[in-house]
Structure formats: C-alpha cells, structure tokens
Amino acid sequence: MEYIDLTLPLNHDWMPDEILPLAAHFYLAPKYHPDKGIILGSETGTCLTLPAAFAEFRKTARLHELAIEKLFLRGATSLDIPAKDRHEITEAEMKSALVTCKISRGNALLLRTGWGDGGAHREPGSRYIMSSPHLSLPAAELLAAFMSEHESDLLLTDLALIGWPDKHLLREWNSIFPRPGPWPSIEAQMLLHLYTPEKVKDDFAVELALARAGVMTVKKLVDCKNLRAEHLRVIVSPLQIVRGVSSTCRVIAVEE
Amino acid sequence: MKLIDLTMPVWPGAGYGEILPFTNTSVDFVEYMDYGKNGLRQTRMKLNGETGSPLMVAAQHAPFDMNPIQKNPRFNLTLDEIPLQELVLHDTVILDIAAGEKHEITADEMAAALKVADFRRGDHVLLRSGWGTLARAYEMGIDYLKNSPSVHYDAAALLAEKMEELDSHIFMTDCALVNPPRVQGYNWFLGGAPLSPLPKPWPSAEARERLLDMGGSYAYAHASKEPSSYGALIRKAIGCGKCLVNCAQITESRIKMIILPLKITRGGASSCRFVAVQ
Numbered sequence: 001m002e003y004i005d006l007t008l009p010l011n012h013d014w015m016p017d018e019i020l021p022l023a024a025h026f027y028l029a030p031k032y033h034p035d036k037g038i039i040l041g042s043e044t045g046t047c048l049t050l051p052a053a054f055a056e057f058r059k060t061a062r063l064h065e066l067a068i069e070k071l072f073l074r075g076a077t078s079l080d081i082p083a084k085d086r087h088e089i090t091e092a093e094m095k096s097a098l099v100t101c102k103i104s105r106g107n108a109l110l111l112r113t114g115w116g117d118g119g120a121h122r123e124p125g126s127r128y129i130m131s132s133p134h135l136s137l138p139a140a141e142l143l144a145a146f147m148s149e150h151e152s153d154l155l156l157t158d159l160a161l162i163g164w165p166d167k168h169l170l171r172e173w174n175s176i177f178p179r180p181g182p183w184p185s186i187e188a189q190m191l192l193h194l195y196t197p198e199k200v201k202d203d204f205a206v207e208l209a210l211a212r213a214g215v216m217t218v219k220k221l222v223d224c225k226n227l228r229a230e231h232l233r234v235i236v237s238p239l240q241i242v243r244g245v246s247s248t249c250r251v252i253a254v255e256e
Numbered sequence: 257m258k259l260i261d262l263t264m265p266v267w268p269g270a271g272y273g274e275i276l277p278f279t280n281t282s283v284d285f286v287e288y289m290d291y292g293k294n295g296l297r298q299t300r301m302k303l304n305g306e307t308g309s310p311l312m313v314a315a316q317h318a319p320f321d322m323n324p325i326q327k328n329p330r331f332n333l334t335l336d337e338i339p340l341q342e343l344v345l346h347d348t349v350i351l352d353i354a355a356g357e358k359h360e361i362t363a364d365e366m367a368a369a370l371k372v373a374d375f376r377r378g379d380h381v382l383l384r385s386g387w388g389t390l391a392r393a394y395e396m397g398i399d400y401l402k403n404s405p406s407v408h409y410d411a412a413a414l415l416a417e418k419m420e421e422l423d424s425h426i427f428m429t430d431c432a433l434v435n436p437p438r439v440q441g442y443n444w445f446l447g448g449a450p451l452s453p454l455p456k457p458w459p460s461a462e463a464r465e466r467l468l469d470m471g472g473s474y475a476y477a478h479a480s481k482e483p484s485s486y487g488a489l490i491r492k493a494i495g496c497g498k499c500l501v502n503c504a505q506i507t508e509s510r511i512k513m514i515i516l517p518l519k520i521t522r523g524g525a526s527s528c529r530f531v532a533v534q
Contacts, residue, residue, distance in 0.1 A: 003340040009519040022289065024300040028520070030320040031474075032467075034459040037281050037304040038518075038526065042297075045519075055291035068259045072514060072531050133261065183288050183300070197295025204296065220274060235344070237516035237529040240308060242267035245297050250516040250529075252344055 004253040006156075006221040008045045008121055015119045016128040017045065017160065017220060019196075020180070021173055025181065041183070042246040046220045048238045051211035053245040054204070055197060060214070063244035070216075071236040071255065074154065076108040077101065078230050083113040084135035088164065091138035098146050103104030108154035108234055109147060110253075116222035126179070132160035140206040143214035155210060156218040156234060156251065163206025168199040187213030221251060229255045262430075262500040262530040264309040264393060266301075271398040272499060273307060273430065277444055277463040278474045280306035282456065305525025309515040311335070311497045314490055318524035326484075326491040330420065333494055335523040342425055342494060345533060348380040348513040349373050351415075355385040355405030362434045363410035370418055374509050380426040381419060382513070382532075383407070388430030388501040398454070402445060404432035412485035416492040420440060426515065427489045428497040428530065434486040442480035447521070500530050508534045 012028040024041030043049065051057035081089055081097045103109060113133050120128040126222035135143070140163065147155065172191055180187035201208065210217060218236055233254040266283060273282040279305045289298035305312065314324035317343050324332055351367045353361050385405045393400050412434070419427065438446045444466070445454055455462035467474060490496050497515065512533040517526040
C-alpha cells in the first residue's frame with residue numbers, strides 16, 4: 001500500500017490562507033512566551049467543515065459525534081475538473097465530469113482541479129486564496145444532487161475556496177488598502193461585527209448548497225497530482241473537538 | 257475491519273490542560289464568528305503540544321528549541337519528518353498491564369507483560385492500563401491526571417531497552433501521565449509542598465515563579481530529583497503518545513494503528529488522532 005499526504009503544512013513562519021478576515025492567525029509561541037502553545041483557527045490549513053458550521057444546520061452532527069468510519073479509511077472516488085486562476089467551474093463542466101464519474105455508493109468524492117499542485121500555496125502573497133478556482137452555484141447544486149443520489153456525504157477538494165464570497169466579503173475587504181491582517185486585526189473584527197447572517201447566506205451560497213445536502217467538505221488539499229488511482233481510500237483526521245463544527249485536519253490517501 | 261477511536265477529545269477547560277505548570281497549558285476557545293451574529297461559526301483555538309492525546313518527539317519544544325529533551329536520542333525527527341509508514345496502519349502490539357488509581361507500574365509487572373506479549377520486530381507499543389475512558393476523563397477533571405496510573409522509571413527503562421532491541425519506534429499508553437504524578441507534579445500538586453489551591457498553568461504568576469525556582473528552564477519539566485520515566489522512553493523512540501482512551505474496546509493482542517498528529521512544520525508535539533484497526 002502507498003500513503004500520500006495531501007495536507008497543507010502548518011508553518012509557523014507563514015501560512016498562505018491567512019488572507020480573509022474569517023481566518024485566524026496560526027502561530028506557535030516559544031516556550032517562555034505568555035502564549036506558549038499552538039494557536040490556530042478552526043479552518044487553518046487543510047480543514048474539515050461540517051454542515052453544522054452554519055446556523056441553519058446547527059442541529060446536525062458535530063465533530064465528536066461522527067462515526068469514525070465516515071472519516072478514516074473511507075472509500076473515495078476522484079473527480080477531475082482542471083481549473084486555473086480564478087476559474088469558476090460551470091454547471092456544464094461539472095455535468096461533463098459527473099457523466100464519467102464512477103462513484104460507488106457511499107464513497108467520498110475527491111474533486112481535483114490542480115490548484116493545490118501548482119505551488120501557489122508556497123508563494124508569498126495572496127494568490128493562493130484570492131485566485132483560487134471555485135464552484136459556481138449551479139455547479140455546486142448539481143454536485144450536491146449527484147452526491148445525494150450516491151449517498152455520499154464527504155467532499156474533498158484542492159480548492160482553497162469552494163465558493164466565491166464576492167457579494168459582500170471580498171468587496172468590503174478588498175476595499176481596504178493595504179489589506180489588513182486576518183482576525184484578530186482591528187479591521188477584521190470590525191468587518192465581522194457587521195458581517196450579518198444575511199451577508200453570509202449570500203457569500204456562502206455554494207457552501208450552503210452542499211451543507212443542505214448534508215455534505216461535509218474538506219478543502220485546501222495539496223499534491224493531489226500524486227494520486228494515481230481513481231478509486232482509493234482516504235483518512236481525514238481532524239482534531240476531536242467536543243461539539244466542534246470545523247477543524248484543521250490531516251488528510252492521507254491510501255492507494256493499493 | 258473494525259476501527260476504534262482511541263483519541264482523547266479536545267474541549268476548553270479539559271483537566272489535562274489544568275494540571276501541570278508548563279508542559280500542558282489550558283485549552284481555550286474564542287468564538288469570533290457565531291450563529292447569532294454571523295450565521296456561521298469560526299473558532300480560534302489555543303492548544304498546547306500535549307492537548308488531548310498528544311504525540312511528542314524527542315525535540316518536543318521544536319521549532320524554537322531543537323534540542324531533544326533527552327541527550328543522545330535514538331531518533332530526532334520532527335512531526336513533519338515522521339515517515340507515513342510509521343503513522344498509517346503500522347503493526348502494533350498491545351502490552352497489557354492492568355493498573356488502577358495511582359498505581360505505578362513496576363519493573364516486575366513490565367517484565368511479566370513483555371514475556372506474554374506477542375511483541376514482534378518493528379512493532380509499535382500500546383501499553384494498556386485500562387485507565388483511559390471518556391467517562392472518567394469527562395467526570396474527574398484534574399483528578400483524572402492526579403490519580404492516573406503511571407510507569408515507574410525502572411519499568412520504563414526495561415521497556416525502552418526492549419523497544420530498542422526489537423527496533424520498535426513509537427510508544428503509546430492510556431495512562432494520563434507516563435511519569436508518576438508524584439514526579440511530574442512534584443511540589444505543584446503533590447510532594448512535600450504542593451500548592452493549594454492549585455494554580456493555573458503557564459503563564460500564571462505561580463508558574464512563572466516556579467520557573468525562577470527551577471533556574472529559568474523547564475527543559476526537564478519537573479522539579480523532582482527522580483529520573484523521568486518518559487525520558488527513558490522518548491530517548492529510544494521516534495515519538496510517544498499518552499492519554500489514549502477506549503483501549504478496552506480492542507479485542508486482539510495485535511492491531512494496526514493510525515497515528516496522525518497535525519502536520520506542523522518542524523513541530524515537536526501536537527494533539528493527535530489515534531485509531532486502532534483490527
């Protein structure tokens with residue numbers, strides 16, 4: 001068996017995903033510093049997000065309640081839709097990819113675009129997040145319906161952003177120049193203070209479409225190009241947070 | 257194939273984050289986006305290298321201090337350097353030594369357990385005392401650690417020698433502490449002059465004062481003059497894991513383990529998932 005690590009490393013020097021105000025700064029404080037330890041956001045690096053992250057689905061399963069078989073050694077099928085900088089995956093592209101996708105009932109789906117292979121996550125600057133390909137809402141709705149039909153509730157992807165939050169978040173955040181740091185910068189706190197549930201619904205329509213279908217998502221995978229098999233097993237290993245709704249995680253592919 | 261989750265969960269205020277002055281600090285969460293205000297939850301988490309069920313390597317304080325906590329360790333890999341073959345579906349032997357509250361596993365008990373265990377070359381070791389259960393951890397608070405069984409130095413030295421002989425690389429246990437609490441918590445929560453009420457961990461004033469009392473360094477983490485059981489084991493291992501739970505659900509004497517710490521670049525310790533496959 002071959003094991004392939006698909007995890008974005010947690011680097012205390014610099015993380016490529018600390019661009020938006022929703023991100024929390026990751027750092028390791030030295031041992032004699034008052035903050036000694038590991039400080040991170042629930043979506044730092046490669047991360048698992050449950051439908052319960054959204055208020056609408058808060059009565060659904062939390063991290064500590066998930067059956068271990070949902071995440072460890074789960075059968076998975078890859079779905080390839082190559083996409084470059086800022087490309088919005090359309091309904092037609094999704095339809096064409098799904099037509100040839102031979103997913104087994106209950107398998108996870110691993111959507112590979114190539115975004116985690118090109119090295120954007122190793123470059124300085126904001127490109128990894130701000131130029132991420134992403135799903136259009138019709139493509140996400142089609143994907144959610146396909147996954148429901150095949151009783152699949154786990155989507156893994158190398159996209160840095162699954163949807164494109166440009167109704168409010170990107171417009172408001174990008175209007176501040178130079179771009180401030182992520183939470184807890186003063187600017188991020190201010191923006192989130194005014195970031196209402198209505199704005200979240202608009203910006204996260206893609207993620208909500210998947211959550212509505214009961215789909216858990218794992219994003220910011222890297223090195224998916226190293227996968228050879230269309231059918232494989234995946235290990236998704238989040239922190240075992242009591243009543244948690246999202247967590248940074250380690251993702252390993254197992255190929256036979 | 258049966259999967260058994262052996263991971264101690266993470267929650268704010270967990271006992272393991274409240275009991276020691278330095279090595280395992282408080283778990284603290286800040287919900288900076290919440291359902292009511294934003295319709296979405298995002299959490300900033302303050303953890304520690306020993307939060308939950310941790311995996312720790314020889315240079316535990318890496319990346320800031322790359323010195324191993326024991327001199328001349330057999331291995332000196334950081335978390336991100338551990339080969340996946342060591343972490344995914346690795347053969348593991350169960351070493352059964354039933355131990356109740358406050359019991360220190362002796363060298364004789366260790367020798368007897370090693371004699372009957374089906375310990376093969378290259379196996380990881382899971383020392384099962386029977387202590388680690390979720391019910392205990394949730395209900396006992398810091399007493400879960402104060403009263404935990406542990407490994408006496410002589411027993412740890414014996415096991416470390418056997419691990420080297422059989423080229424074994426990772427040690428795990430469901431004891432909440434590897435060092436006896438009287439050693440680990442010497443003059444903090446036990447010993448001749450324990451502090452009462454028990455102070456908060458680092459960066460409390462009391463923890464800072466203890467650092468002064470220790471000469472400005474907690475490289476050896478406890479003030480006791482007794483040798484470190486944990487030190488004996490980590491000196492011979494790629495990594496050590498502790499505070500596992502649910503090990504009673506394992507019904508076989510040999511299993512495969514999935515051991516996945518966070519992928520921290522040049523990291524020395526991290527909360528980890530431990531899953532048995534049988």
